[in-house]
Amino acid sequence: MCAAVNCVLHQRGNCEALANPEKIHGGVSMSSSSPGSRPHHVPQQTEMDLTWQELMAITEEFEAPGENPFEPVAYHPAEAAAALGGFGMSQAPAEPLLPGCGTNPAMPYEGSYPEAMAACQRMGNCAEPLYERPGVQVGSRLLPTTNSIQPPLMNVLDHMDLTGPSDRNPAMESVCRAQVCPMPGQEEILKQTPPDDLESDSGLSLGSSPPVASPGNVITGGTAYMGTELTRGYSDREPMEGTVEHGRMRPNLFYSMDYQHPMNTYSYPAAPSSYYPPPSSLPHFQQHQRLQQPSSLKHPHVLAPALHDLHLNGSGLPGNRVDSFRGTCGKLKGAAGMPARGEGPLSRDERRALALKIPFPLDKIINLPVDDFNELLTQYTLNDAQLTLVRDIRRRGKNKVAAQNCRKRKLENIVNLEGELNQLRAQRDHLMREGAEYQRNLALVRHHLSDLYVEVFSQLRDEQGLPYSLDHYSLQQANDGSIFLVSHNTAELGE
DNA sequence: CCAGTGTGTCATAGT
DNA sequence: TGACTATGACACACT
Numbered sequence: 001m002c003a004a005v006n007c008v009l010h011q012r013g014n015c016e017a018l019a020n021p022e023k024i025h026g027g028v029s030m031s032s033s034s035p036g037s038r039p040h041h042v043p044q045q046t047e048m049d050l051t052w053q054e055l056m057a058i059t060e061e062f063e064a065p066g067e068n069p070f071e072p073v074a075y076h077p078a079e080a081a082a083a084l085g086g087f088g089m090s091q092a093p094a095e096p097l098l099p100g101c102g103t104n105p106a107m108p109y110e111g112s113y114p115e116a117m118a119a120c121q122r123m124g125n126c127a128e129p130l131y132e133r134p135g136v137q138v139g140s141r142l143l144p145t146t147n148s149i150q151p152p153l154m155n156v157l158d159h160m161d162l163t164g165p166s167d168r169n170p171a172m173e174s175v176c177r178a179q180v181c182p183m184p185g186q187e188e189i190l191k192q193t194p195p196d197d198l199e200s201d202s203g204l205s206l207g208s209s210p211p212v213a214s215p216g217n218v219i220t221g222g223t224a225y226m227g228t229e230l231t232r233g234y235s236d237r238e239p240m241e242g243t244v245e246h247g248r249m250r251p252n253l254f255y256s257m258d259y260q261h262p263m264n265t266y267s268y269p270a271a272p273s274s275y276y277p278p279p280s281s282l283p284h285f286q287q288h289q290r291l292q293q294p295s296s297l298k299h300p301h302v303l304a305p306a307l308h309d310l311h312l313n314g315s316g317l318p319g320n321r322v323d324s325f326r327g328t329c330g331k332l333k334g335a336a337g338m339p340a341r342g343e344g345p346l347s348r349d350e351r352r353a354l355a356l357k358i359p360f361p362l363d364k365i366i367n368l369p370v371d372d373f374n375e376l377l378t379q380y381t382l383n384d385a386q387l388t389l390v391r392d393i394r395r396r397g398k399n400k401v402a403a404q405n406c407r408k409r410k411l412e413n414i415v416n417l418e419g420e421l422n423q424l425r426a427q428r429d430h431l432m433r434e435g436a437e438y439q440r441n442l443a444l445v446r447h448h449l450s451d452l453y454v455e456v457f458s459q460l461r462d463e464q465g466l467p468y469s470l471d472h473y474s475l476q477q478a479n480d481g482s483i484f485l486v487s488h489n490t491a492e493l494g495e
Numbered sequence: 496c497c498a499g500t501g502t503g504t505c506a507t508a509g510t
Numbered sequence: 511t512g513a514c515t516a517t518g519a520c521a522c523a524c525t
Binding site for chain 1: 512513514515516517518
Binding site: 347348400403404 | 503
């Protein structure tokens with residue numbers, strides 16, 4: 001024995017809250033009757049609460065705990081966007097989640113972050129050229145425009161050392177002192193040091209990493225090791241030796257070679273990539289400079305900044321010269337601001353090249369295309385030791401650049417991933433905000449539905465003389481969209 | 496003295 | 511096959 005009141009509620013069928021049959025069915029107890037059936041109704045006052053709970057369940061279906069897309073848990077961005085589109089709420093899912101941020105999480109980032117990176121590399125008037133120089137990589141590779149920097153990126157920037165080139169004067173002063181006052185026995189060390197320190201791990205200096213990373217870079221002029229009186233051995237294991245030798249050698253090396261190879265079509269840049277000191281910094285070299293027609297003197301506009309820098313710093317030290325010739329736009333080296341390993345004194349390969357009198361600059365050895373390099377080798381008569389050294393220098397130099405590029409890419413990847421993470425976090429926050437708004441709207445709908453249910457039931461009960469209270473019935477929708485009031489007992493009460 | 500960082504170098508795999 | 515590149519690992523210098 002069952003009773004049900006199936007009341008056609010066409011006039012309520014367009015109710016916004018009831019318009020979705022699936023949602024209504026989802027939480028309503030359907031009893032055993034089909035929409036078309038007319039179950040009989042059995043009065044049971046204890047069912048009132050259940051009925052009300054079922055009504056509440058209609059809306060609770062929207063917010064199943066495990067299905068709440070706004071849970072602050074890890075999610076796939078695309079899935080989150082899809083879930084947003086399925087809400088069916090007033091917030092149009094088609095709207096971009098973020099300004100300039102489509103549903104595809106990769107889109108906004110790919111559009112914005114590379115721009116930031118590009119802007120970074122364009123930043124300033126010398127950022128890009130400096131970028132190719134290892135000495136300035138740290139300073140330039142993390143210089144995106146701050147307008148587009150995410151907070152974590154700012155954190156990265158916080159660690160950047162953007163101090164000017166003159167912040168290493170103390171170190172330079174130490175070098176100066178070393179130059180002026182060589183350590184006791186230093187000369188003896190210089191004479192006794194073997195010419196080739198194979199165990200030395202000091203890197204190539206090469207004027208701070210030739211700009212070969214970019215094919216379009218102009219191959220810079222460099223150092224050649226010929227025509228010097230330096231035939232003694234060199235060891236980078238003796239700091240003072242390196243300093244003193246550095247002071248003695250660099251002017252020679254820097255100004256002695258104006259690469260005039262017949263096949264040479266490479267023009268030296270205005271500022272040689274080498275870090276050799278200007279002549280005024282080392283007076284006892286000026287004789288050599290005059291005799292050998294320093295190439296830099298052919299470019300007084302190049303030398304002027306260096307000299308100016310020297311005057312400003314008042315030391316004329318290698319470090320200052322380094323800053324002058326390596327550029328002054330931004331940080332030149334690592335955060336420590338100290339010369340990289342092998343950059344201060346002559347590097348191992350530089351000393352070897354000097355010792356073996358390699359007749360062309362290391363920059364050429366490293367940067368020339370292989371064909372030009374081989375042709376260059378044919379222009380000179382080199383013994384096996386020289387050939388081996390030249391090829392080793394070329395290999396190490398290229399690998400050095402490769403390592404720098406590799407590290408640069410690593411760093412860029414880290415920065416990019418950090419940017420992606422920020423984008424995802426922003427998307428998550430946006431979804432959370434939308435979810436909160438959705439919950440508010442849902443509460444309104446639920447309230448409205450409750451009121452509507454009471455109203456409909458009261459109307460039906462009054463019109464049809466139904467004997468029971470609201471708790472005895474639940475709403476049910478037929479295939480044609482009409483709404484039935486179904487009693488919890490299966491007795492049909494009528495349509 | 497130790498940890499962290501930057502750099503050069505080597506070995507190796509891939510192109 | 512040689513040249514080149516990319517990258518992990520290591521050592522070293524320096525802070």
